[in-house]
Amino acid sequence: MAEKIIMMTEQRADTDRAPAIPAQLETPTGLLSDRLARPLHDLRISVTDRCNFRCVYCMPKAVFDNNYQYLPHTSLLSFEEITRLARLFVDHGVEKLRITGGEPLLRKNIERLIGMLAELKTISGKPLDLTLTTNASLLARKAQSLKDAGLQRVTVSLDALDNDTFRRMNDVDFSVDDVLKGIDVAHQVGLGPIKINMVVKGGMNDQEIVPMARHFRGSPYILRFIEYMDVGASNGWKLDEVIPSAEVVRRISAEMPLQPVAANYTGETASRWRYADGSGEIGVISSVTQAFCADCTRARLSTEGKLYTCLFATSGHDLRALLRAGRSDAEISSALAQLWRARGDRYSELRTSQTEAFKRERSANKVEMSYIGG
Numbered sequence: 001m002a003e004k005i006i007m008m009t010e011q012r013a014d015t016d017r018a019p020a021i022p023a024q025l026e027t028p029t030g031l032l033s034d035r036l037a038r039p040l041h042d043l044r045i046s047v048t049d050r051c052n053f054r055c056v057y058c059m060p061k062a063v064f065d066n067n068y069q070y071l072p073h074t075s076l077l078s079f080e081e082i083t084r085l086a087r088l089f090v091d092h093g094v095e096k097l098r099i100t101g102g103e104p105l106l107r108k109n110i111e112r113l114i115g116m117l118a119e120l121k122t123i124s125g126k127p128l129d130l131t132l133t134t135n136a137s138l139l140a141r142k143a144q145s146l147k148d149a150g151l152q153r154v155t156v157s158l159d160a161l162d163n164d165t166f167r168r169m170n171d172v173d174f175s176v177d178d179v180l181k182g183i184d185v186a187h188q189v190g191l192g193p194i195k196i197n198m199v200v201k202g203g204m205n206d207q208e209i210v211p212m213a214r215h216f217r218g219s220p221y222i223l224r225f226i227e228y229m230d231v232g233a234s235n236g237w238k239l240d241e242v243i244p245s246a247e248v249v250r251r252i253s254a255e256m257p258l259q260p261v262a263a264n265y266t267g268e269t270a271s272r273w274r275y276a277d278g279s280g281e282i283g284v285i286s287s288v289t290q291a292f293c294a295d296c297t298r299a300r301l302s303t304e305g306k307l308y309t310c311l312f313a314t315s316g317h318d319l320r321a322l323l324r325a326g327r328s329d330a331e332i333s334s335a336l337a338q339l340w341r342a343r344g345d346r347y348s349e350l351r352t353s354q355t356e357a358f359k360r361e362r363s364a365n366k367v368e369m370s371y372i373g374g
């Protein structure tokens with residue numbers, strides 16, 4: 001799902017509670033699954049609620065202005081707390097950690113956290129897949145130290161190649177060249193394979209689809225197009241702002257023919273397409289038109305230690321409260337197991353079916369030309 005739209009700010013809901021500790025504690029087996037038989041495979045960890053961009057679809061200036069109250073430092077999970085929780089998640093089967101934000105490179109000494117997480121091993125004793133999503137504004141400066149700390153790869157958000165469009169979207173006058181420089185430095189130090197995520201918003205940057213494809217074709221980078229999602233909306237998708245992935249593929253294919261490629265693994269969010277002439281591949285993430293809840297194995301840990309079992313969850317589970325109440329690993333681990341087993345989230349699927357119903361209803365209610373006269 002679109003990393004850039006992941007809850008960057010805390011959902012300070014009154015309903016957020018510390019999870020209950022089960023009466024019967026259990027030893028993790030690494031084989032946890034939820035009510036829909038989905039394992040717990042990925043953990044996304046937000047390390048800051050701050051960002052130095054003001055993307056119009058994510059942290060618009062109108063809301064995130066000078067008066068916006070960010071979390072105080074004491075509210076944030078410390079690196080030790082994050083690492084302890086990550087270890088408990090890994091014991092339940094997590095194999096992939098993605099560091100997010102806000103802009104994660106704004107968190108002071110982030111390399112120290114990377115170093116701590118890089119020491120963790122999966123239950124079968126392998127290194128974790130340790131990655132980070134960034135807007136690349138600080139990447140050129142930090143790539144080497146992140147690599148040295150043990151980070152394996154990065155995903156970079158870039159919504160346009162045209163400077164005016166990009167600046168309009170990030171709303172802080174940051175230039176495309178600086179992002180491209182960050183990507184190149186990350187590649188040079190070995191933080192790859194690098195994925196580039198472009199959120200496509202109709203009427204905003206969809207004219208950049210083909211130029212982006214052209215630019216990254218034949219490069220070592222994998223460009224992925226993400227359908228624009230109206231995160232937080234409660235009444236159906238804003239369909240008129242969504243460019244379906246099928247349309248993205250059609251537009252690129254018209255100039256540079258594409259062929260579908262099999263998924264790398266079950267639950268891969270991006271559908272893969274390769275250029276027919278062998279000059280690389282792209283991915284499309286159909287968050288709206290083809291919900292992938294059935295394979296969703298992701299949990300999200302917020303900056304202040306709340307666990308969300310879905311990107312669209314309206315309340316979280318306060319793990320920080322357990323940590324700071326001095327609960328033992330066995331207690332917290334058992335609470336996590338209980339939470340995941342109870343998980344039944346499939347928001348996008350439900351939203352999609354509502355949207356389909358909405359479309360059917362609209363279509364059924366259309367006034368016929370034969371009725372109003374041609």
Ligand code: SF4
Nearest residue numbers: 293296310311347348
């Ligand atoms: S359950 Fe569905 S809506 Fe929720 S995060 Fe997973 S894919 Fe997204």
